[in-house]
Amino acid sequence: MQPDISVKHLSKVYDDGFEALKDINLDIIRGEIFALLGPNGAGKTTLISIICGIVNLSSGEVKAAGYDIVKDYRKARETIGLVPQELNTDSFxxxxxxxxxxxGLFGKPPKPAHIEKVLKDLSLWDKRNNRIMSLSGGMKRRVMIAKALSHEPQILFLDEPTAGVDVELRRDMWEMVRKLRENGVTIILTTHYIEEAEEMADRIGVIRNGEIILVEDKAQLMTKLGKKELRLQLQQKLEQIPGELTLEPLELSGDGYELIYTFDSQQEQAGVARLLRTLGDLGIEYRDLQTRESSLEEIFVGLVHE
Structure with a gap:
């Protein structure tokens, strides 16, 4: 299947010599939700701006829906909708x-039925005759999304789309994103709310210092890099971890009443079973146990600072 976005050996060097992007190679599959994560200044917005035709590339090749963004820039741009970080709206x-x-800016003929559907999907229909300057920040953000969808793009970029949006509006927006994906729209998002990427994305890309350091299916990423934790609340206080358990990845809490066992998915069955069996052999009883998994946020922070 031909990717909706194809980036090959893309670099961007500004006039002052700053290299914002370094040999980026990335394919984004049609109909997927791709989350691009990275710290501030990593190059996320630069990459999006180049694909959308706002910033010129220095070298490399980028195609959108099969169209070269330089040679066929009009056709490429018609396939893309962009919701930028900044709230640039026609206030009056x-x-x-x-x-x-x-x-109309994309040369599309009037289609009131489509505009009506977009406004209703974004809960803007009751505000259709209001001046934008009278709307709240969250409603203005919805208008930005409506404008990006007005020409029925095949690809939608959401650059921090829920920044400054309350919880209810955020939930509505993500419901809309799911519907768009079901209709075959390819969605690329950047977000600082990593729990959104964890919930919504099919694949995760991480960019750092202008370089893509990882692209992975979300589930596989969390399996490979995620850690699990088993906490055992003990019946009796331990002064130290018994010698029979020193080879296990175990920690003893400060009060001596909790053992913390950290493991990955490959170690899960054998390691936990071995630990519990050894505790039983040693006569160490526990009154409760809890497990938790690493979140995508913890994985992301580890990758960026590794």
């Missing part, structure tokens, strides 16, 4: 006119 215009005008 009504919601309906602003969204309809965005559709």
């Amino acid at each position: 215009e009504t919601v309906w006119n602003a969204v309809s005008f965005s559709r």
